[in-house]
Amino acid sequence: MQFKDIIGQEKVKAHLIHTVKENRVSHAQLFLGPEGSGSLPLAVAYAQYINCENKQENDSCGNCNSCRKYAKIIHPDLHFSYPFFASHKEDTATTFIEQWRNSFLSNPYLGMDVWRNSLEAGNKQANINIAECHHIIQKLSLKAFEASYKVLIMWLPEFLDKEGNTLLKLIEEPPENTLFLLVAQNQDQLLNTIISRTQLVKVNPIDKGSLVEYLISEKNLTNEKATQLAYISAGNMQQVLALLAEEGGxxxxxxxxxxxxxxxxxxxxxxxxxxxxxxxxxxxxxxxxxxxxxxxxxxxxxxxxxxxxxxxxxxxxxxxxxxxxxxxxxxxxxxxxxxxxxxxxxxxxxxxxxxxxxxxxxxxxxxxxxx
CATH class of the missing domain: 1.20.272 (Zinc Finger, Delta Prime; domain 3)
Structure with missing residues (x-):
């Protein structure tokens, strides 16, 4: 995932790139933005830029060994955590990694409903359980395989209950060259102990101009229809995709x-x-x-x-x-x-x-x- 692939969010991109150029990459950051704003692909593009072997002025190169692995979500130093529907208490995010790769690569703007529908959820409740917290600690205690940074991207940390306190020491004092990127939608549902240990990256809904331009150039919509979809969705790309999938919006x-x-x-x-x-x-x-x-x-x-x-x-x-x-x-x-x-x-x-x-x-x- 490169910055150029993300719709709008130019100010956020510039800020993230600047932190790398100035060598001011905070080890724990909270990407806070509503569903469909692009906060998740921004976090992935940021991690890819940090570990790119041939950084360009405003983006990763997309061609080096690291970028190619990031593009397929198979880099050994890139780890994901996310809510899931555990069938067994020992289940972790890794249990569902293939479904996660497929879901993200097909739609980086995915919301919780889309993720739920890709799994056999049944009547189970989604959460990030204690087994996952212990697994994160175990993975990040190891040295990086080949990249400059080990990166953990946690999508929707709102689904961490009190188990999240298990991660506090690791977030506050991580191993060297370890990066935590938390991608959240609702600050009120986050543990205050986690918020206080992270640097905030505020992500707004996609601006209507950028969204209209994307829909016209990439989805071949008329200006009128693109404008109306941008208006209805209020900058939520996931909502736009759902509308396009159902009767064309x-x-x-x-x-x-x-x-x-x-x-x-x-x-x-x-x-x-x-x-x-x-x-x-x-x-x-x-x-x-x-x-x-x-x-x-x-x-x-x-x-x-x-x-x-x-x-x-x-x-x-x-x-x-x-x-x-x-x-x-x-x-x-x-x-x-x-x-x-x-x-x-x-x-x-x-x-x-x-x-x-x-x-x-x-x-x-x-x-x-x-x-």
Whole structure:
């Protein structure tokens, strides 16, 4: 994985490269960014750059022995830890390394749902268990085989429970030339004892410009569709990939406007027909994206209503809708609308019946806008 393969994140890339050039590589770093932001591929590209045998000005060479092994995730001094679904108490991340390689190489922006689906999870809970912690200590106590640094990349350390305290001494005083890169999504779920021992690398969602450019050049999308996918996903590449995989990431604007018109007019029969023929047939990922799109549009309506127009960046059709809709309802009602959409998205993720769910939401909106 090279920096050039990662969408956007130019400031983070420049910072990471600078730490290597200035010989200020911290032995324990926390890459903190939301799902689909690229924090995991950034950590891998950083490790590859550090161990590259022929570093270029702004990236690893991609051709040396080290880079070739990194590209296949088979370098003997590159170790991964991640949540898994243990069948036996002695299971460790290494038990699932082939599935991990396949998942990462096919999609470096993978989220927990994608990883779970690649394993036989059953009803088991994902975690990073005590056996894995002991295995990490054992692996990192050995000398490097061939690289300058031994690197451990731990994806989603949020799944470490109190067992994570076993690693504290190793993180604080690691063997020479050992690098810990923790890749997390939610700081609130991390052990404070681990946070205090790491240097933070903040990774933001992918900026819309870079995402649109990538979708046009690499996925052959039109500018309109790429712009809408970037808008719906809010910089989450995993969400974009899920939408592209399911019915090509359909446009939601016209459907959303028609749905709201029926809700505002209290046209229950039309709503029943729309739920039955359109909304319930979108498929789970597109239902989620439709609701995320609805949330984003209403948030832009609130921004426009409150006079923060410079933060609203929409195509002409959506902008016209926002302008016309913003004076019709109070901010309180618009916030209540967002709350309804967020709860519905939560239930969609848990496989609620879409016909019942969207009809219920529609009726809630009818009541909300009638009063």
């Amino acid at each position: 359909n446009s939601h604007f016209n459907l959303f406007v028609q749905w709201l018109r029926f809700c505002f007019g209290g046209k229950v029969l039309d709503l029943i027909s729309m739920v039955d023929e359109d909304l319930s047939k979108l498929g789970r990922e597109n239902q989620k994206s439709f609701l995320l799109y609805a949330i984003q549009i209403i948030r832009d309506v609130i921004l426009f209503k409150e006079g923060v127009v410079n933060l609203v960046h929409l195509p002409q059709a959506e902008m016209s809708f926002v302008e016309k809709f913003s004076p019709l309802y109070s901010t309180e009602k618009l916030e209540a609308c967002i709350n309804i959409f967020e709860k519905t998205c939560y239930h969609i993720e848990r496989n609620a019946n879409p016909k019942i769910l969207f009809l219920d939401v529609s009726l809630q909106l009818v009541l909300l806008f009638k009063h």
